[in-house]
Amino acid sequence: xxxxxRFRDAGEAALVVEFGTVIDDRLAEQVLALDLALLAAPLQGxxxxxxxxxxxxxxxxxxxxxxxxxIGHIGQLLSQGAPVATTGRLWCLPACYxxxxxxxxxxxxxxxxxxADRVIALHAGATxxxxxxxxxxxxxxxxxxxxxxxxxxxxxxxxxxxxxxxxIAGGQAIVAAxxxxxGWHIIGRTAARLFMPGQDPAFPLSPGDxxxxxxxxxxxxxxxxxxxxxxxxxxxRVPGRQGA
Amino acid sequence: xxxxxxxxxxxxxxxxxxxxxxFLRFGVTPAGPMDWFSHQLANRLLENPPDAAVIEIxxxxxxxxxPAGPLRLAVVAPGFSVERGKDRLxxxxxxxxxxxxxxxxxxxxAGGMWAYLALPGGVDAPPVMGSxxxxxxxxxxxxxxxxxxxxQAVDPGRAAQEGQPDQGLILPPLPPGPDALRYVPGxxxxxxxxxxxxxxxxxxYAVSPRSDRMAYRLTGPPLPALAGHDIVSDGIAMGAIxxxxxxxxxxxxxxxxxTGGYPKIGTVIRADLPILAQLRPGVPFRFIPVTIxxxxxxxxxxxxxxxxxxxxxxxxxxxxx
Numbered sequence: 001x002x003x004x005x006r007f008r009d010a011g012e013a014a015l016v017v018e019f020g021t022v023i024d025d026r027l028a029e030q031v032l033a034l035d036l037a038l039l040a041a042p043l044q045g046x047x048x049x050x051x052x053x054x055x056x057x058x059x060x061x062x063x064x065x066x067x068x069x070x071i072g073h074i075g076q077l078l079s080q081g082a083p084v085a086t087t088g089r090l091w092c093l094p095a096c097y098x099x100x101x102x103x104x105x106x107x108x109x110x111x112x113x114x115x116a117d118r119v120i121a122l123h124a125g126a127t128x129x130x131x132x133x134x135x136x137x138x139x140x141x142x143x144x145x146x147x148x149x150x151x152x153x154x155x156x157x158x159x160x161x162x163x164x165x166x167x168i169a170g171g172q173a174i175v176a177a178x179x180x181x182x183g184w185h186i187i188g189r190t191a192a193r194l195f196m197p198g199q200d201p202a203f204p205l206s207p208g209d210x211x212x213x214x215x216x217x218x219x220x221x222x223x224x225x226x227x228x229x230x231x232x233x234x235x236x237r238v239p240g241r242q243g244a
Numbered sequence: 245x246x247x248x249x250x251x252x253x254x255x256x257x258x259x260x261x262x263x264x265x266x267f268l269r270f271g272v273t274p275a276g277p278m279d280w281f282s283h284q285l286a287n288r289l290l291e292n293p294p295d296a297a298v299i300e301i302x303x304x305x306x307x308x309x310x311p312a313g314p315l316r317l318a319v320v321a322p323g324f325s326v327e328r329g330k331d332r333l334x335x336x337x338x339x340x341x342x343x344x345x346x347x348x349x350x351x352x353x354a355g356g357m358w359a360y361l362a363l364p365g366g367v368d369a370p371p372v373m374g375s376x377x378x379x380x381x382x383x384x385x386x387x388x389x390x391x392x393x394x395x396q397a398v399d400p401g402r403a404a405q406e407g408q409p410d411q412g413l414i415l416p417p418l419p420p421g422p423d424a425l426r427y428v429p430g431x432x433x434x435x436x437x438x439x440x441x442x443x444x445x446x447x448x449y450a451v452s453p454r455s456d457r458m459a460y461r462l463t464g465p466p467l468p469a470l471a472g473h474d475i476v477s478d479g480i481a482m483g484a485i486x487x488x489x490x491x492x493x494x495x496x497x498x499x500x501x502x503t504g505g506y507p508k509i510g511t512v513i514r515a516d517l518p519i520l521a522q523l524r525p526g527v528p529f530r531f532i533p534v535t536i537x538x539x540x541x542x543x544x545x546x547x548x549x550x551x552x553x554x555x556x557x558x559x560x561x562x563x564x565x
Contacts, residue, residue: 008430008431008432009428009429009430009431009511009536010430010431010479010480010481010484010508010511011427011428011481011483011484011511011512011513011514011539012428012513012514012536012539012540012543013481013514013543014479014481014511016430016431016478016479018431018478021475021476022476023476047265048265048266048268048269049269050268050269050479050502050503051269052476052477052478052479052503053476053477054476054478055478055479056479057478057479057480057481057503059268059481062536062539062540062543063540063543063544063547066540067536067540132269132477132503133269133270133271133502134271134477134501134502134503135271135501135503136271136382136501137267137270137271137272137273137382137384138270138271139271177271195270197372197373197384202267202270202373203267203270206269207269
């Protein structure tokens with residue numbers, strides 16, 4: 001690759017560090033590595049960072065932190081050999097793939113040429129990393145979806161996707177935090193809430209964190225949904241297995 | 245008690261502090277004021293902290309009273325008409341509202357979109373994730389300000405004092421003038437050819453009536469990108485000039501999503517965002533590209549203007565009765 005990473009200006013108060021222009025888990029790892037390095041040693045005048053699959057947007061106060069200083073600092077971090085983003089915590093989320101929560105499992109199976117059970121086994125068997133949040137609060141975009149589950153979006157978006165829906169499209173996977181319209185395919189649901197506005201932290205899982213799904217049957221899931229509705233935090237930290 | 249009673253509020257009237265910052269990385273829209281300069285000025289006129297919550301009044305205006313007695317407040321309503329009973333007030337004013345008096349803020353011929361009303365210490369409301377900014381789409385924050393609401397000041401101890409004068413603020417205009425908005429090219433300016441860059445700078449553009457706190461749609465010359473209008477999502481700054489497939493640009497404003505997948509040909513500079521925010525639909529303008537250094541200098545000049553407004557204050561006098 002030539003020319004990457006490169007710096008693009010989004011006005012005088014935001015800088016985009018671009019690692020590429022496509023979706024590629026290796027680019028996402030570079031983005032998260034820089035993000036974590038900047039979070040580990042905060043820079044005065046650097047206000048917020050927003051990771052995506054291919055770039056890191058840095059919002060800054062140019063009256064405190066001049067652009068040249070910011071770029072110099074990032075250049076230094078990158079030249080130290082980008083640290084690999086292994087510090088993400090590993091979480092386990094209870095998930096149910098029962099047909100009542102998997103509206104599109106038939107369509108996904110037909111389109112990918114896999115049996116429905118195989119679709120579920122692939123999705124439930126993978127380890128993902130939260131690359132970014134986007135679209136709406138707590139919508140977690142993941143890397144790590146098995147390539148066999150790649151398929152295009154629905155021709156017509158759904159009016160409403162329920163909270164906790166596990167959705168896939170375009171080779172990407174999302175955990176949907178709240179009800180919103182979407183053209184992605186629903187193949188399961190988690191009872192864990194990625195966005196809890198009344199609690200601290202409101203977002204238990206951070207970009208860079210890794211997660212796995214723990215399949216449960218419909219009966220157990222109903223009980224978990226009730227506990228989630230009562231405000232219980234259902235994601236479980238997997239101890240002693242940080243990183244890759 | 246220092247309370248403000250809302251007799252009439254149009255749609256799009258909300259409480260806003262400087263925004264719910266720190267959660268962009270979790271997909272949370274910051275919200276905050278559409279016109280950050282007027283918002284800050286309203287707080288400064290009352291010596292409020294800069295992050296105090298202010299009523300952001302939508303384009304149709306607001307009517308309110310102080311039912312519990314004299315109330316000190318500040319109004320920054322560029323382009324609006326501001327009246328207290330029979331008194332016609334300037335668009336930037338610190339005033340005392342007596343019990344029984346009505347304050348009427350309504351659209352004026354000069355045209356403005358957003359007016360700001362500050363109370364001593366700020367408007368009291370429970371913070372959500374550290375902020376009193378309202379984002380209606382996600383339901384975060386105190387919510388809309390509506391007809392019939394009664395709002396409380398954070399600092400009742402700074403109620404109106406006897407003999408405190410009404411003061412109007414007359415600020416001299418700044419270059420380059422209201423018909424030209426400055427922008428920094430990027431982050432995807434390279435995805436557009438010379439024709440699109442020339443069209444952006446020639447204009448004329450105008451804000452479409454189909455605009456809201458999330459985005460100002462623009463009418464004017466289309467801006468086709470060289471190889472399509474889908475990119476892999478990246479971050480969005482306030483003021484981003486984003487171009488979807490039909491080539492009609494729109495500018496992302498306070499309620500923008502933190503990330504998005506359309507190419508952005510440029511970003512309106514922070515100093516000129518208040519000018520854009522206050523443009524009524526149909527008013528023609530054009531875009532001028534500037535360097536980062538010029539944008540930072542303009543931001544510094546705007547901050548200086550905020551810090552040194554005092555010499556421009558004028559004591560207002562009204563005929564009795």
